[in-house]
Amino acid sequence: MARRVRFNLALPITIIGWYASSLCRIVLSATAARPFKDKGFSNDEIIWSQSFYYGMWAAILYFVDASLLIITFWGACTHHYRKDLLLTTSQRTLMLQSILLLIYLLLGAYIFSEIESWNYLDAVYWTVVTLFTVGFGDYYPATDLGRALLLPFALAGIISLGLVISSVRNLILEHGSRCVGARIDDRKRGKIIRKMLLNGDNKTFDPIHEDFQISLARSTESRQSEFERRKAEFQLMRRIQTKSSTHRRWVAMAISTFLWLLLWLVGACIFQKAEQAYQGWSYFDAFYFCFEAWTTIGSADYDGSYIECE
Numbered sequence: 334m335a336r337r338v339r340f341n342l343a344l345p346i347t348i349i350g351w352y353a354s355s356l357c358r359i360v361l362s363a364t365a366a367r368p369f370k371d372k373g374f375s376n377d378e379i380i381w382s383q384s385f386y387y388g389m390w391a392a393i394l395y396f397v398d399a400s401l402l403i404i405t406f407w408g409a410c411t412h413h414y415r416k417d418l419l420l421t422t423s424q425r426t427l428m429l430q431s432i433l434l435l436i437y438l439l440l441g442a443y444i445f446s447e448i449e450s451w452n453y454l455d456a457v458y459w460t461v462v463t464l465f466t467v468g469f470g471d472y473y474p475a476t477d478l479g480r481a482l483l484l485p486f487a488l489a490g491i492i493s494l495g496l497v498i499s500s501v502r503n504l505i506l507e508h509g510s511r512c513v514g515a516r517i518d519d520r521k522r523g524k525i526i527r528k529m530l531l532n533g534d535n536k537t538f539d540p541i542h543e544d545f546q547i548s549l550a551r552s553t554e555s556r557q558s559e560f561e562r563r564k565a566e567f568q569l570m571r572r573i574q575t576k577s578s579t580h581r582r583w584v585a586m587a588i589s590t591f592l593w594l595l596l597w598l599v600g601a602c603i604f605q606k607a608e609q610a611y612q613g614w615s616y617f618d619a620f621y622f623c624f625e626a627w628t629t630i631g632s633a634d635y636d637g638s639y640i641e642c643e
Contacts, residue, residue: 445479
């Protein structure tokens with residue numbers, strides 16, 4: 334992306350590295366879990382640790398990243414887009430902000446784990462819940478030093494998170510206006526042109542004569558003059574743009590609503606499965622818990638405090 338290494342060399346190395354990382358992560362997790370199976374423990378007698386779950390999620394993400402890069406490499410080799418893959422300003426900004434926020438979160442978790450004598454992964458969970466302003470209340474600073482550090486830590490973290498969300502929004506709008514917007518404009522243009530042709534209003538699409546004197550001489554006739562046709566073309570263009578803009582907003586709202594409901598309903602199903610064996614959650618309990626989480630209410634009547642939920 335910075336043009337320091339050739340595309341045909343850099344991307345295959347990156348893909349191999351991601352797949353190798355995923356494979357190593359799976360092998361290490363399986364090696365750690367195998368002794369429990371050899372000793373005859375059943376699944377009901379074993380609770381996998383947070384480290385195990387994080388490791389498996391990391392392996393899945395590594396595999397997905399490598400697979401997406403293969404699609405990118407194939408698209409570049411088949412000339413669907415350029416091979417340089419230069420990052421835009423929005424993409425570079427989001428990358429930098431995400432890295433800094435992750436460093437801030439993990440470093441803060443380490444500091445609070447030392448102050449409050451928490452397990453490090455529990456401290457990571459607490460920092461995420463805190464910076465997202467959910468505040469379930471299952472973990473909280475109990476020392477004066479921890480409470481004093483929470484004030485600047487939370488303020489700076491929430492502001493940083495807001496900047497990342499703003500960058501994500503700008504990136505989505507940039508990509509959507511370039512790709513989705515162009516498709517909607519093209520479809521609207523074709524639809525309006527077909528409608529006008531079916532209604533017999535096709536004079537606007539006749540070729541414009543180069544001889545303006547002929548057009549001016551015929552201005553008294555019933556047919557459109559060149560200037561009237563130019564005005565009609567401009568009005569048609571503005572009409573298409575207005576309808577496309579309205580349609581684009583409706584499409585964006587529909588997609589956002591669908592993804593929001595999908596996250597809510599599928600997330601509730603996952604949390605219900607994770608907590609059913611420990612707290613006996615029904616689907617409605619998980620549905621209510623997800624509502625409390627993404628609205629940042631965090632009333633702590635349902636806190637998902639077991640390892641799978643965390």
